[in-house]
Amino acid sequence: MTGSTKLLGAADVAEIVRSRGVEGTLDELIERLRDALGAHDPATVRTPARAGFHYERPALGLLEWMPAMELGRVIGVKTVGYHPANPTGRGLPSIVASTALYDPGTGALVALVDATLLTALRTGAASAIATDILARPGPTVLGVIGCGAQAVAQVHAISRVRPLEAVLVHDSDPEVAASFARRTAFLDRPVHVLAGDDRQRLLAESDVLCTATSVDVGAGPVVADGEHKPWLHVNAIGADFPGKCELPRSLLARALVCPDVVEQCRAEGELQQLDGQRCGPDLPTLVQQRERYEPCRDSLTVFDSTGWAVEDLVAAELAIELAGRFRIGQRFELHAPGADPHDPYEELV
Amino acid sequence: MTGSTKLLGAADVAEIVRSRGVEGTLDELIERLRDALGAHDPATVRTPARAGFHYERPALGLLEWMPAMELGRVIGVKTVGYHPANPTGRGLPSIVASTALYDPGTGALVALVDATLLTALRTGAASAIATDILARPGPTVLGVIGCGAQAVAQVHAISRVRPLEAVLVHDSDPEVAASFARRTAFLDRPVHVLAGDDRQRLLAESDVLCTATSVDVGAGPVVADGEHKPWLHVNAIGADFPGKCELPRSLLARALVCPDVVEQCRAEGELQQLDGQRCGPDLPTLVQQRERYEPCRDSLTVFDSTGWAVEDLVAAELAIELAGRFRIGQRFELHAPGADPHDPYEELV
Numbered sequence: 203m204t205g206s207t208k209l210l211g212a213a214d215v216a217e218i219v220r221s222r223g224v225e226g227t228l229d230e231l232i233e234r235l236r237d238a239l240g241a242h243d244p245a246t247v248r249t250p251a252r253a254g255f256h257y258e259r260p261a262l263g264l265l266e267w268m269p270a271m272e273l274g275r276v277i278g279v280k281t282v283g284y285h286p287a288n289p290t291g292r293g294l295p296s297i298v299a300s301t302a303l304y305d306p307g308t309g310a311l312v313a314l315v316d317a318t319l320l321t322a323l324r325t326g327a328a329s330a331i332a333t334d335i336l337a338r339p340g341p342t343v344l345g346v347i348g349c350g351a352q353a354v355a356q357v358h359a360i361s362r363v364r365p366l367e368a369v370l371v372h373d374s375d376p377e378v379a380a381s382f383a384r385r386t387a388f389l390d391r392p393v394h395v396l397a398g399d400d401r402q403r404l405l406a407e408s409d410v411l412c413t414a415t416s417v418d419v420g421a422g423p424v425v426a427d428g429e430h431k432p433w434l435h436v437n438a439i440g441a442d443f444p445g446k447c448e449l450p451r452s453l454l455a456r457a458l459v460c461p462d463v464v465e466q467c468r469a470e471g472e473l474q475q476l477d478g479q480r481c482g483p484d485l486p487t488l489v490q491q492r493e494r495y496e497p498c499r500d501s502l503t504v505f506d507s508t509g510w511a512v513e514d515l516v517a518a519e520l521a522i523e524l525a526g527r528f529r530i531g532q533r534f535e536l537h538a539p540g541a542d543p544h545d546p547y548e549e550l551v
Numbered sequence: 552m553t554g555s556t557k558l559l560g561a562a563d564v565a566e567i568v569r570s571r572g573v574e575g576t577l578d579e580l581i582e583r584l585r586d587a588l589g590a591h592d593p594a595t596v597r598t599p600a601r602a603g604f605h606y607e608r609p610a611l612g613l614l615e616w617m618p619a620m621e622l623g624r625v626i627g628v629k630t631v632g633y634h635p636a637n638p639t640g641r642g643l644p645s646i647v648a649s650t651a652l653y654d655p656g657t658g659a660l661v662a663l664v665d666a667t668l669l670t671a672l673r674t675g676a677a678s679a680i681a682t683d684i685l686a687r688p689g690p691t692v693l694g695v696i697g698c699g700a701q702a703v704a705q706v707h708a709i710s711r712v713r714p715l716e717a718v719l720v721h722d723s724d725p726e727v728a729a730s731f732a733r734r735t736a737f738l739d740r741p742v743h744v745l746a747g748d749d750r751q752r753l754l755a756e757s758d759v760l761c762t763a764t765s766v767d768v769g770a771g772p773v774v775a776d777g778e779h780k781p782w783l784h785v786n787a788i789g790a791d792f793p794g795k796c797e798l799p800r801s802l803l804a805r806a807l808v809c810p811d812v813v814e815q816c817r818a819e820g821e822l823q824q825l826d827g828q829r830c831g832p833d834l835p836t837l838v839q840q841r842e843r844y845e846p847c848r849d850s851l852t853v854f855d856s857t858g859w860a861v862e863d864l865v866a867a868e869l870a871i872e873l874a875g876r877f878r879i880g881q882r883f884e885l886h887a888p889g890a891d892p893h894d895p896y897e898e899l900v
Contacts, residue, residue, distance in 0.1 A: 212887040216898045224899045250602060259623040260656045267616055267628065274608040279616065281628065281651065283658015289892040298658040298886055302630065302651075307609045309632015309647040314663065316885050322895045351895045358896070378893055385893065388900035534883075536665050537647055538561040543638035544727055544734065546671045546700045547707070549565045550573045551737035 206533040208313040208522060214531045215319050215521055221528040224388075227520075228355075229362055232327045235516050239331065239489040242512065246273045249511045251465065256443075261287050264443065270511035277304040278515035280317055284442070286416040295351045296416055297321055301518040310537050315518045322352055324517040325509060326359030328462060328485065329412065329437040332505035334363040335488050335495055336460070337410050337435035341367045345408030347401065347424050347448075348415030348440055349373040349382040356412045356437065357386050369393045370404045374415070402428045411436045419445035427452045433500050439507040441471045449504065451475045457502040458482040460495075462510045471508040485510070555882040557662040557871060563880045564668050564870055570877040573737075576869075577704075578711055581676045584865050588680065588838040591861065595622045598860045600814065605792075610636050613792065619860035626653040627864035629666055633791070635765040644700045645765055646670055650867040659886050664867045671701055673862040675708030677811060677834065678761065678786040681854035683712040684837050684844055685809065686759050686784035690716045694757030696750065696773050696797070697764030697789055698722040698731040705761045705786065706735050718742045719753045723764070751777045760785045768794035776801045782849050788856040790820045798853065800824045806851040807831040809844075811859045820857040834859070 210218070219227045247270065254266030263285035271277045282299035289296055299317035304310065342364040346353050349371050357369055369391055373379035376397075383393035396404050405411065406429045415424050417440060424440070427450035436457070440448045449472050460482040461467035468474065473481060485505075488495055525531045540548040559567070568576045596619065603615030612634035620626045631648035638645055648666035653659065691713040695702050698720050706718055718740055722728035725746075732742035745753050754760065755778045764773050766789060773789075776799035785806070789797045798821050809831040810816030817823065822830060834854075837844055874880045889897040 209883060209885075211884045212889075213884060219899050224896065248604065250604075253599060253602065253618075255597065255599075255618070255620045255626060255655070257620070257622060257655060263655060263658060265626055265653055265655065265658055267618070269602075269604065269616070271604045271606070273606060277604060277614055279630065281653070281660070283653065285656070285658050288657055292657050293890075293892055294657050294659070294886070294888045295892045295895070300660050300885060304614055304630070304632065306604070306606060306612060306614065307634070308637055308641050308643050309612060309614055309634050310643070311630070311649050314885070316887070318886060319895050350893050354894060354896055381891075381893065385891070385896065388896065534558060535560045535562060536558075536649060536663070537643070537667060538665070539643045540561075541642075542730075542734070543642055543644045544699050544730065545703060546644065546668045547573065547703055547734065547737065550568050 205537065205539065207311050207536040208531055209534050210315040210521055210525055210531045212316040212318060214525065215316055217530050218521055218524045218528060219319065222524050228323060228327065228359060231323055231517060231520055232330050232359070232362060234520055235324065235327045235513060236331050236489055238512055238516050239486045242486040247512060248273065252511065261285055268511040268514060270515045271306065274306065277306050278511065278518055280511060280514040282321060289350065297351065301514050303518060313522055315521050317514060317518065320517040320521060322355035324513040325352055325439055325507060326355035328507055328513055329356055329439065329505060330359040330363045332460060332485060332488060333360055333410055333435055333437060335492055336498055336503040336505065337364060338433045338499050341365050342409045343367050343407055344369045345404040345411040346371040347404065347413045349378045350414065350416065352414040352439060353412065354385050356414055356439065358389065360410060361389055364410065366391045370396055370407060372396045372401050372404055401425050405430050408434060413438050413440050413448040415440045415448055417446065417448060419443060422447040423450045424448045426450060432502065434502050436504045437507060438472050438504055442508045443470055447472055447475055454504060457504045458498050459504045459506055460484065460488055461506040462508055466508045467506045471506040472504060473506055554886065554888065556660050556885040557880055558883050559664040559870055559874055559880045561665040561667060563874065564665055566879050567870055567873045567877060568668065571873050577672060577676065577708060580672055580866060580869055581679050581711060583869055584673065584676045584862060585680050585838055587861055587865050588835045591835040596861060597622065601860065610634050617860040617863060619864045620655065623655065626655050627860065627867055629860060629863040631670060638699065646700065650863050652867060662871055664870050666863060666867065669866040669870060671704035673866040674701055674788055674856060674858060675704035677856055677862055678705055678788065678854060679708040679712045681809060681834060681837060682709055682759055682784055682786060684841055685847055685852040685854065686713060687782045687848050690714050691758045692716050692756055693718045694753040694760040695720040696753065696762045698727045699763065699765065701763040701788060702761065703734050705763055705788065707738065709759060710738055713759065715740045719745055719756060721745045721750050721753055750774050754779050757783060762787050762789050762797040764789045764797055766795065766797060768792060771796040772799040773797045775799060781851065783851050785853045786856060787821050787853055791857045792819055796821055796824055803853060806853045807847050808853045808855055809834065809837055810855040811857055815857045816855045820855040821853060822855055
């Protein structure tokens with residue numbers, strides 16, 4: 203170890219992604235995450251349950267830490283805040299995050315990376331992987347409910363695994379829905395904004411649906427159950443909090459629901475709404491047994507995405523690697539050891 | 552919030568302490584910690600149990616996160632590593648730590664502070680507070696078993712609340728014991744190194760004893776039970792891991808054992824050795840009911856110190872405040888929001 207800490211701020215991460223290309227970055231992230239999921243072994247990769255603070259002042263929010271250790275190699279801890287008033291009140295995304303990487307040989311902090319964009323990208327990458335296994339191939343109408351920051355990466359990620367014919371979008375804030383076409387203009391896909399009452403049309407016409415809302419605890423679902431294509435695949439990514447759910451229970455009850463992390467989805471995801479028995483394969487199993495689950499493409503499937511620390515570790519390590527390749531970021535002497543490790547007062551007295 | 556993150560590396564923290572003076576810093580830390588303990592209210596200050604990774608490769612060690620929230624004001628998370636091979640193998644202290652402070656209004660990381668020295672100082676401050684309540688006043692012979700980095704701050708901290716007549720020290724590594732006089736020369740107190748077999752003399756002659764060892768799990772105690780002054784006060788600070796204990800069970804059994812955090816001491820501290828019934832007041836209670844517990848000065852008392860996240864929050868905030876006063880440290884644009892919080896791709900495409 204060099205003893206110094208690599209720092210990558212949001213501007214550095216943006217420069218890394220621009221240097222690699224946003225599509226190239228996302229494709230590489232999808233590929234690395236798929237590899238990590240395919241090789242996942244809980245004996246060597248440990249991801250204890252995330253924990254955190256939930257509060258209502260000074261603003262409604264939560265701050266959580268998501269640890270992951272690849273035994274003998276690296277420890278990553280993402281700290282992620284969810285503060286739904288950020289976009290309107292603070293000019294900040296609702297999700298703000300940073301990932302710290304530690305050397306398990308010494309305990310030293312070796313890197314600190316803004317993970318705000320990376321969180322959107324890795325969440326998109328996870329949806330792309332699930333969608334690629336569970337959704338019908340071919341031209342795809344993508345429905346989006348909740349058009350904030352996460353939705354941009356979701357649409358982009360799905361576009362990397364399915365050719366998008368059209369994107370149907372809805373947001374409880376008409377202005378946020380209206381700006382979505384501009385924000386996804388780089389994809390060159392037609393975006394149709396559906397007003398509140400047309401949400402059911404969105405459900406009916408989508409081949410793949412993404413829910414990425416800030417719906418309040420207890421206020422879901424964000425769309426009523428109703429007519430949909432038999433092969434509908436849903437990426438439900440907004441539910442990540444006890445009591446916060448986006449999908450109708452009746453829809454979940456007839457779907458193959460695939461959690462990213464079983465226990466976490468039971469506590470915070472759509473699985474909250476189902477009894478313990480009904481649960482499909484988790485994301486690593488989906489990837490590891492892809493042939494077994496691809497036949498489910500013809501029926502209703504749901505990817506219950508609450509976010510997994512392994513996704514954050516993969517994303518942060520990719521950012522660090524690309525930063526090295528493009529010589530981006532700076533180093534900071536955080537721990538800076540003295541000459542005598544037994545003398546904390548060495549330079550003080 | 553400014554939106555940028557304050558960075559204080561180890562060299563900055565050292566400069567802060569030099570600028571304020573090491574005695575002034577420690578005295579102020581003791582005072583602030585005593586105030587925080589005296590005012591502690593679990594309804595507004597939340598300190599969930601610390602958690603972490605324990606492992607044996609690439610080196611025996613642990614990495615833990617210690618969160619604390621003062622509701623509505625600040626969240627602090629110290630990440631602390633304990634790697635006993637660091638001093639000999641890596642030239643690093645066995646304890647390496649950093650504290651991150653977050654704005655609960657937005658989730659943004661507002662400060663990152665090297666907490667390696669601060670951990671030693673706050674652990675010393677906690678011992679000073681307990682010792683001031685539980686040890687006999689007047690000239691004091693201080694015994695020290697385990698002469699690493701933590702011991703330096705322990706001796707210094709005790710010297711702020713009791714006049715030290717002499718310091719008797721022992722370490723399983725004779726070189727570490729031998730260098731202790733040099734490392735504490737600033738205190739101008741006679742230091743007597745006792746060889747292995749003289750540990751019992753150390754127990755017998757001390758008014759206050761500090762154990763701060765890296766004894767292996769299951770290998771304690773670090774001193775056999777035996778003759779001691781009736782009013783002996785012990786600060787047991789090394790036990791912070793399941794199975795790691797420093798004191799003889801029989802000694803604990805006849806002492807008033809005061810944990811810093813009851814549940815944590817039951818899991819990781821000397822309290823592991825006692826049944827659930829026998830437990831004295833915790834550190835906040837000691838401070839809040841000082842008059843009630845001062846009479847215990849005439850009998851055997853033990854402060855079971857495993858480390859508390861509130862201590863780390865107080866220490867980090869003092870460092871930040873002093874950094875502002877002395878214009879030390881730098882700012883880093885970690886999160887750097889774009890113009891549109893709904894558009895993570897704003898500057899990418």
